[in-house]
Amino acid sequence: MNQVAEAESGQPVKAVILTSGGLDSATILALAHRAGKECYALSFDYGQRHRAELDAAAKVAAAFEGTVHKTVRLDLRGIGGSALTDDAIDVPTRPSEGIPVTYVPARNTVFLSIALGWAEVLGASEIHMGVNAVDYSGYPDCRPEFIAAFGELAAVATKAGVEGNPVKICTPIIAMSKADIIVAGTELGVNYGDTVSCYQATDNGAACGVCDSCRLRAQGFADAGVADPTRYA
Amino acid sequence: MNQVAEAESGQPVKAVILTSGGLDSATILALAHRAGKECYALSFDYGQRHRAELDAAAKVAAAFEGTVHKTVRLDLRGIGGSALTDDAIDVPTRPSEGIPVTYVPARNTVFLSIALGWAEVLGASEIHMGVNAVDYSGYPDCRPEFIAAFGELAAVATKAGVEGNPVKICTPIIAMSKADIIVAGTELGVNYGDTVSCYQATDNGAACGVCDSCRLRAQGFADAGVADPTRYA
Numbered sequence: 001m002n003q004v005a006e007a008e009s010g011q012p013v014k015a016v017i018l019t020s021g022g023l024d025s026a027t028i029l030a031l032a033h034r035a036g037k038e039c040y041a042l043s044f045d046y047g048q049r050h051r052a053e054l055d056a057a058a059k060v061a062a063a064f065e066g067t068v069h070k071t072v073r074l075d076l077r078g079i080g081g082s083a084l085t086d087d088a089i090d091v092p093t094r095p096s097e098g099i100p101v102t103y104v105p106a107r108n109t110v111f112l113s114i115a116l117g118w119a120e121v122l123g124a125s126e127i128h129m130g131v132n133a134v135d136y137s138g139y140p141d142c143r144p145e146f147i148a149a150f151g152e153l154a155a156v157a158t159k160a161g162v163e164g165n166p167v168k169i170c171t172p173i174i175a176m177s178k179a180d181i182i183v184a185g186t187e188l189g190v191n192y193g194d195t196v197s198c199y200q201a202t203d204n205g206a207a208c209g210v211c212d213s214c215r216l217r218a219q220g221f222a223d224a225g226v227a228d229p230t231r232y233a
Numbered sequence: 234m235n236q237v238a239e240a241e242s243g244q245p246v247k248a249v250i251l252t253s254g255g256l257d258s259a260t261i262l263a264l265a266h267r268a269g270k271e272c273y274a275l276s277f278d279y280g281q282r283h284r285a286e287l288d289a290a291a292k293v294a295a296a297f298e299g300t301v302h303k304t305v306r307l308d309l310r311g312i313g314g315s316a317l318t319d320d321a322i323d324v325p326t327r328p329s330e331g332i333p334v335t336y337v338p339a340r341n342t343v344f345l346s347i348a349l350g351w352a353e354v355l356g357a358s359e360i361h362m363g364v365n366a367v368d369y370s371g372y373p374d375c376r377p378e379f380i381a382a383f384g385e386l387a388a389v390a391t392k393a394g395v396e397g398n399p400v401k402i403c404t405p406i407i408a409m410s411k412a413d414i415i416v417a418g419t420e421l422g423v424n425y426g427d428t429v430s431c432y433q434a435t436d437n438g439a440a441c442g443v444c445d446s447c448r449l450r451a452q453g454f455a456d457a458g459v460a461d462p463t464r465y466a
Contacts, residue, residue, distance in 0.1 A: 075306040079347070081354030099392045106350030109390045113346040114312070117339030121314030140395045149386040156382050157342045159332045162373045 004036035014038045014124035021056030024130030027185035033064040041069040047077025052205035056196040093210040108141035135178035178220030193229035206233035237269035247271045247357035254289030257363030260418035266297040274302045280310025285438035289429040326443040341374035361403045368411035411453030426462035439466035
């Protein structure tokens with residue numbers, strides 16, 4: 001039995017969970033669900049290279065009973081500027097210096113903003129995001145200072161914020177290693193075989209094994225001593 | 234002849250201008266264009282009640298030579314929660330207390346976020362937004378404290394920010410009255426007949442005359458002593 005998280009009102013805490021279909025967000029959904037929160041999983045059809053991660057997000061959300069799942073369409077491909085939203089830019093298969101070309105300009109700012117809007121409509125008091133600043137690709141919008149700044153913004157941006165009830169931005173795995181995330185999720189029953197982390201997965205979700213995201217994931221399973229369920233192309 | 238605004242690099246300053254098709258954003262586009270900036274007008278097809286404002290935005294952008302215009306699709310109707318994105322909520326025709334139902338949760342946060350992404354792809358150093366905190370509808374995300382918080386966020390959210398070149402959020406008319414905005418724009422040659430401010434305009438852009446936005450606009454023309462070119466339904 002999950003405990004039920006209650007707000008001061010006595011109602012269950014509503015949380016919007018950014019759910020990409022990857023390993024990290026599956027884990028934070030499991031954590032919030034176990035804590036008894038009412039979970040509203042939010043995914044984005046933003047013009048990413050493959051749809052496999054959207055299929056994965058739907059599977060992940062369906063695995064946690066009572067979770068409401070919404071996918072918002074948003075055309076970031078119209079802006080481009082990233083290997084993930086412009087087919088003319090290749091996904092790197094070796095580690096690179098600095099911020100890599102898989103960085104999508106302002107993507108997490110955009111995702112959090114739309115989550116903020118949905119949270120306000122729902123009356124949700126929390127937004128959960130699976131950013132990680134340990135085993136990550138070096139994106140600026142995965143760092144604690146970014147999350148803190150977004151929290152400050154949320155407090156002045158919305159009706160709820162102005163009325164003294166700003167939404168809280170929760171990043172439960174930001175300081176965990178990939179191995180620790182995998183251990184925690186495995187204990188909570190996450191089926192990581194449902195998740196897709198690869199930047200250039202095939203349409204049926206098979207991973208390339210060589211992109212930055214695949215390398216971090218494979219190393220995480222190895223370090224955790226957990227069998228890696230990833231399907232490779 | 235316009236002056237040419239140059240960055241320290243000697244290149245013209247690139248500015249993303251949020252262009253809604255309304256009176257305020259037409260005026261800020263005129264101001265930036267007159268200042269010699271390279272203007273990138275950005276509009277959103279976000280599921281608003283009518284398309285007339287998108288047609289208006291295209292006309293406004295086309296009136297300022299060299300302006301690049303982009304419309305990004307984004308499904309805020311999937312989230313709802315506002316009279317502008319949910320047909321089940323009527324647009325009020327009388328002034329109301331507090332934040333009105335035409336407020337779209339987190340809309341300006343979302344718009345600025347996508348502008349931030351485009352600015353980064355373009356290498357633009359400025360984002361211009363026509364928010365106004367004098368003659369406005371009381372939305373939380375039109376206030377100076379919101380704009381300041383977004384600027385702080387932008388500085389930590391992007392590659393440009395991390396590299397010491399954060400984009401600047403410019404709100405040139407935030408402290409002006411509607412009448413002063415109309416006077417300034419008229420001097421710059423803005424054709425306000427091209428613009429649509431009404432929350433519930435007809436498909437061909439005729440205004441209702443009774444919503445909050447129509448009332449503020451009509452009062453502005455009256456106070457400015459400028460002939461009002463608005464077409465009413």
